[in-house]
Amino acid sequence: MISQMYFIPKKKVRQKWDLFVLNVIPLRGSSIDIHPNARWQQNGLTIAGENGEENGINQLSYPLGLYVDEDETIYVADQYNHRIVEWKWGATSGQVVAGGNGQG
DSSP: OEEEEEEETTEEEEEEOOOOOSOOOOOOSOSSOOOTTOOOOSSOOOOSOOSOBSSSTTOBSSEEEEEEOTTOOEEEEEGGGTEEEEEOTTOSSOEEEEEOSSOO
């Protein structure tokens, strides 16, 4: 990335910015141990938020992250609805466990 700062007409300073990573930490969305070389079935099943993008309890709007606990309950960070939604195994809709009252 190059940024420019103009100080005097017809004079400019250019500075090159380098991006580097100090530490790489593997991120996982689950507490279940998934082997790094795991193979996934090609005929997957949607288990949460399959009813379009909106604010209904069975809908998600820009899901940003998820966590799966030891009971295989899924917690979804539903960013634009400002809530955390819990989806229990076999459920047809989620349950708000945090937020859901607007931004903030």
